Amino acid sequence: MSSPWTLMAAVCLQRLPVISAESNPIEQQFRDMMIQMELEKSMLSDHELRLLDDAERMRRMQAGEYDSDEEEDRRDQEIVLAQDLEDSWEQKLKNFQPAARVSDSDGDPGSLQRRLSDSLLLLVARPVGREKLWMLPQTEWQRGETLRQTAERALGSLPAASGFKATFLGNTPCGVYKYKLPRAARTESSVGTKVFFFKAVLSDAGAPPATESPESSLLWVTKSELQRYVKPAYLMKVERFLLGF
């Protein structure tokens, strides 16, 4: 009745990019050209009309014509000239310092703030046989629960990931990986393991862990860096459902 395969569910937790991706030189040039074209084709906005009006009025006042009559209509507008508003806005823009796109933590695979313009994947180290392998967090399926609940349990059971809030994207797995145990370890009831992968998106990382464990068991990697850490057979199956690069 029970199959000889042990079932496990793993969670493919991704942190989506925080800032927009960098553009090629061609994309940059095209964007500049489109901005300039749109500016040249556009009509004057309210603010620009007001600027022109004020300039016109100043010119007329200095020329000495139409002093008292027109000024009565515009007495409340004289308090703030549009040019002054624009100057104050320019000042605020100069005072604003945006954060750097590329930070120092880009090289540290354990930090969540690295590579803000790429999407990162969570890896954990698990002892398999005699060695420790990097893989996606997984746990064994228990009778009576759905595979998605197993994946949620897998995420919750990570010690360092207790504060993580993830949104699972669906009830169906996106990939499967099966491996047979080496011939010596095979028995009647266990031939191997089948691992089902579920996709999730990180919504909140929570507070970072207070104590930094010496062996950092969590890694955040991009898809291109995945091949450095993960076994080739596993990589072949996992790469199939990862979008992007």
Place this chain on the structure above:
Amino acid sequence: MNAVFRKLQASATQQAFVLNHALTTCRATPSIQHPVWASVNERQYKSMPTHGIGRWRYLLPKDPPKKKRDRQQMKEIVVETETTYATLNVNVSGYDMTVVEHFSQHIHNLCNRLGINVLDCYALQTKTTEVWLMQEQGTKMSVDSFLKTHNRVVQLRSLNATMCPIFLEVLLKNQPEGVQLSVQEHTELDYKTRFKGRPELEGLKAKITN
């Protein structure tokens, strides 16, 4: 075949002659009856035997007459089954209208390409938020600005459960800056909120009940 046609022609001309004769004798009946052996909408002035050989439209079933436009009925909400979701609303909202509209168009095109059925694609009402800034300097002046929140909804019919994570991930990865994405199930309340309220009707109803 030719003999048949000649006989028909002969009979046609004979009948026409007879009827003409009848017409000339009795002038009291001014109405001219068409020859009975032809259908009403057939013009028989062409004498070629093959006349009307290409006619086919009279063989088609008659379409029902075009109804006048009915009142807007709600499209049926699809029921959730074991492998598909119920009617889903993908709501795209943001301050920049061009970006929001382009993203909703992108979602629509993506659904067409992936084979996901799109039931409906509509816009909700634009909500305007007035922003008042209080200056910290001496003159407490409040500078206003108006922010308009635009909302576009793409309604999906019976999204497949296997398709769902792939579709959602593509949407999330392609989401532009300044745009919020939310996916919810469609309810009747969502449909009702699209309509304008009718205060006079409500006033009259209140009067009736009171």
